[in-house]
Amino acid sequence: MEPLYINGEWIEPDSGRIRATSPIDGSTLGTVAAGSEAHVDDAVRATVEASDALRELNVHQRAEAIETAMDVLEDRLEEIVSTMTEEVGKTTSEAREEVESAVRSGREYAADAVRLTGEVTRSQYDDRHNFTRREPHGPAGVITPWNYPFEIPTDHLSAALVTGNPVTWNPASEAALTATHIAAAFAATSLPDGAFNFVPGAGGTVGAALSGHQDVRLLAFTGSTAVGQQIAATAATRSAECLLELGGKDPVLVLDDADVSRAADAIVLGSNYNCGQSCSGTERVIATESIYDELVAAVTARTEELTYGDPRDAETDVGPPINDDVRETTERQITEAVEAGARVTAGGSVGDRYIEPTVLADVAPEMRAATEETFGPLTPLISVADREEAVRVANDTRYGLQAAVFTESLQDAHRVIDGLQSGGIVVNGTNNFWEHQLPFGGVKQSGSGGEYKGRWHLESMTQRKSVAIDYSD
Incomplete structure (x- = not known):
């Protein structure tokens, strides 16, 4: 002992x-x-x-x-x-x-x-x-x-x-x-x-x-x-x-002019790193409708490439969740979202030990998958009309830890930075991020x-x- x-x-x-x-x-x-x-x-x-x-x-x-x-x-x-x-x-x-x-x-x-x-x-x-x-x-x-x-x-x-x-x-x-x-x-x-x-x-x-x-x-x-x-x-x-x-329900905003491939890579990393058990991980993806379908396809394809299972295996990307609470929360959010009209585009399986990395499309802002912390390998995607609505949806939470925005417009980036209620914001990178030379809170x-x-x-x-x-x- x-x-x-x-x-x-x-x-x-x-x-x-x-x-x-x-x-x-x-x-x-x-x-x-x-x-x-x-x-x-x-x-x-x-x-x-x-x-x-x-x-x-x-x-x-x-x-x-x-x-x-x-x-x-x-x-x-x-x-x-x-x-x-x-x-x-x-x-x-x-x-x-x-x-x-x-x-x-x-x-x-x-x-x-x-x-x-x-x-x-x-x-x-x-x-x-x-x-x-x-x-x-x-x-x-x-x-x-x-x-x-x-x-x-x-x-x-x-x-x-x-x-x-x-x-x-x-x-x-x-x-x-x-x-x-x-x-x-x-x-x-x-x-x-x-x-x-x-x-x-x-x-x-x-x-x-x-x-x-x-x-x-x-x-x-x-x-x-x-x-x-x-x-x-x-x-x-x-x-x-x-x-x-x-806690956090950290959003990633993807705007009309975003590099969709780059955004998809960051989203999949942020949602699935450490089996999604990160306080600054990607808990919500809010994308403008003009690029929404393309983003869903890209995130789905990348998520399907992930290997989940024994974390001791060098080929494994996503290990097991820590306990039953994480599995039950993730499974409940998937089930309720699908019953309310969301679509599973990748994964969806929750086993006795492991959770398959999962993508949920057509999630509504009021669904539990979009409002309550998941802490599992789940990526909920929400479609909005424009930047202004994206910021409103992102702020409609009791949390405010870490966010990200993808855009090629410096002007739009600054407007999102000004509008988001978040302790930290990453532009064109994963929100699951911290470093010694930048305050985190x-x-x-x-x-x-x-x-x-x-x-x-x-x-x-x-x-x-x-x-x-x-x-x-």
Whole structure:
């Protein structure tokens, strides 16, 4: 059994265990210790005690610790890829891309933190020097999902620790084995005991205890909108800071003058990468009627070329969904859409373990396939009259995470950018996109409290302190 890590010690508790089960075939892969509310309390108390020691390290020392963790992860890359593929069903290439991206980002956080600065402001008074500085919030709780079980935790942990916030981490139970690799890497650093703590366990128990703990000053959560709202409400009772990245029903708009072939390639990638289990994946395609039929044909043809099945096979494009919930949601949306008049033009089969990549044409904006997050390999296409209607339909949702638009017109691109209610917009590329040099975050019910990636993530993990020095006689 893989243990907990609290206050510099590996602990094998009697509180229970998580059985890691593969979505590929249902086999048991191993067990991980499940923490309790008492373990959360121990871990958070350890972060309180470690706060001063972590802040006393200068930023170069903290950055060096992050680099050490990244070295450990890089050395274990192939082992991690194998674990992730078996545990969450990512294809081998998807798992490798995620680990490589996470390690690269971790190193960039270390470099960015050294350059994180405040600003000098000109005072309205004589003989006064004003400036700001960035400081850590204090003890942090990090709660992460199963769909990107390596990059999201590594980003949050690196950003929090390098800026001086001691952390208690609760990973998704569905990816607990993958999480043990990350825990081992951060435990191997020179950070003070208590600066990093690893407490797996059910979100309703461990996650709830962590988000509700009175000593946690910063919460970073990636997951469902419903749970994120509960966390925010709990944190608000003590004015704790929350960094939330939540659900999405991300649209791709394809306008009259779009390169249809290019759009189809991006749409199929965005809908099916990671079996469609991406918060920024393509959840809706909204195309103007003049190119709609051509786009449906192109997306259908490309989707039919995809191979789905065992993710350990190098020829597989789409692996299994993580659990029955994803299969049931996807199947329900397909069935209801067809009953309401939509057409299946590719795929449509949902089995005991796998979902055939599916294209739904003639979807109406009010159908569940167009309004509720699917999180499966489903591409719903909606026809609209023009750009203005495309923007209206795209905005008719409670979400606003990541969108894309395909057009050859710079003017139309800017008008869509101006009109879309979305945290991020990609022009002529897949919306399932993020990078370290661009902030990532949602609006509406897709997120709040700050942004991910790069210096923006570091700023979200810190708070501003204003300083005024009066040097008059």
